[in-house]
Amino acid sequence: MTGKVYFIGAGPGDPELLTIKAKEIIARADVIVYAGSLVNKKILSYALKGARLVNSASRNLQEIASEIITAARQDLTVARIHSGDPSMYGAIAEQITILEKENIPCEVIPGVSSVFAAAASCAIEYTLPEVTQTLILTRRTGRTPVPEKESLSSLAGHQASMAIFLSIGMIEETVKDLMAGGYPSETPVVVVYRASWPDEKCVKGTLATIAAKVMEEGIKRQALILVGEAVGRRVAEPSKLYAPDFSHGYRVARKNVREGMAVVAITRRGWHTGRKILGAIDDAVLFLPAKFREEVQEPRVSFYRDAMHEIEQLFKQYKRIILIMATGIAVRAIAPLLTSKWEDPAVVTMDDAGRNIISLLAGHWGGANELAEKLTHITGGNPVITTESDVMGFPSIDVIIKTLTAGTVPHNPVRIKEVQAAILEDQSVGFYPRELGLFRDMHGHPNIYFFDTIEDLMKSRCSAGVIVTHKAACSIQTDKKIICIHPRNLTVGIGCHKGISAQEIKRGIEEVFAQMDLSLSSIAKICSIAPKKDEKGLCDYANQNNISLEVFTAQEISRVGTVSPGSSYVREAMGVEGVAEPCAMLGAFGGKLLVRKIKLTHMTVAVAEISLKEIIQNSGETGDE
Ligand code: SAH
16 A cells, blocks of 8 residues: 555645645645645645645545545545644544544654744744743633633632633633632733734734734734733843853853843832933833733833842843832842842832932942932932941942952952941051042041051051052061962953964963062953954953953054064064054053063063052042042
8 A cells, every 4th residue: 555644734734834845745645635724725735736625624524534445445645634743633633533543654744833833923932941841732622622720710820821722712701711710800911813814913912901902913823822920011121142141152151240220110100210310221121020011111121029039130230220119028038139249239228209218238259339329310309328438438348349440259258348347436547558649538547557568557557458559469477467469450451363262362471460469360451452352262251351452553553663672573463662562552541551561472461550549539539520
């Protein structure tokens, strides 16, 4: 017997969504049995000229089966065409059972189900990270009963994404079942009519509004009801796959890469305050309760169902968080999430009208104090700052470290606390070098002293001290409580041969730094001449060490000139006397050259210093504003 029966998924309607395999079988079938109501008749144009075409719509199962069996027994090829994918409501199981009994070979060719065509039409992702990872495909009980344990109301309890087939004629009952099962009335619903057909429609609403909209559109059949938070999400949470803290084969996870600002409001008045903040801060996103979904027009707004859960997600993602709600609610939400002041995001709370603006978490390191101050200009409210140093006008070691190290998390937090305590207790505390006096709040404290050398500080009667130096050796034998800060203030000028590896650059820099007793943590950037801006070794070294690569034009370099004698090789190749020295100095904003050009095998290295004054003044933390 050479006859065979193929159960073919014809896709949702658009003939171009037919698989190549399906098209090929249709093109050689002797008999084609198709579901006339849902299958696009255009695909029949691929059929053989003399093929027998049978519309199954008007026949019962027994009639269809005998048609198919007769053909197969005559060694004919039969294509039994279903809409979408035959495994969903295709009733193929019963047909296959009959054929197997008759020993007739059959095969199933999958197709694009309407559930996926509908998602495509409306650009929906059913499985949004942090929202749901589950899609339920189901139908409401109608003429065909659905087992009680899968009733819509019991499935609704999961609040996953749901695609409901064969139920559009019962939209009101469907909505009732879903709400009875636990979906809130503001849950998004999208009804997709005739997905992928020329007359397709995408009707969007919520459980509260969708039935009326469907009636208005006159949709009674051939539509899917898609339900769930993910289905209506406007600003999706970025997928874990692209998130910077997600490790996979190509990317190495970086810790603590929170970015941007999240503003969370829970009331209508809070929403209006949030809107003001959005208008003033470009990278802010506003998160509102889902019940406002229908009213909100502006971009950069996302919706949540459960405020506590939402705040938990935002806490992991955002660098700065503004919670427009009672501080008690905010505290309850973030309490289980706290790690340390070096890692936690800045959290500011405020009342609905933005009158009292409280720096709640990570005041110094996270910048919540600064943010609270900034917000007062937006809402016209008062800042509430409770970090002792700020209230008493004492310097904050955290702010000093953060400013000088560009936010590198320190590894000696206990020591930092001790020195800060000494300052707050008015013990005598020494600072080296004198430039640190430029920090805001350094002035006017009788027990704070500045020194020109580390030795002077050590000999003094100060019980604690802060030493800021790019020298590597900073472990001083003393009973004083000392913290040593390596500021990010060195620029490394590099001239190099083409094709040099990041490894060789690293070794070269380490050699020079060891020789000169400089700390590698003090490297702020590496600098070179413009044609080197894509030199792979330089770029890789910069990326691997999380520092920037800055390049300068020959013109800029010539204006600075070199300290060491020029090189004829560089003059010919680049048109300048040298690269390493002038680039290091340019990168340091004209700062002092610390290490003159050192020649290594394939590179030259010079080091310059950005003055602390420059760094402090650019940070806005100075006292002379
Ligand atoms: N096997 C098919 C489903 C057949 S049941 C599939 O995989 O898509 C028929 C139901 O499918 C219809 O009541 C409707 O809910 C849905 N449906 C089929 N084609 C559709 C289309 N193009 N657009 C929207 N819904 C469709």
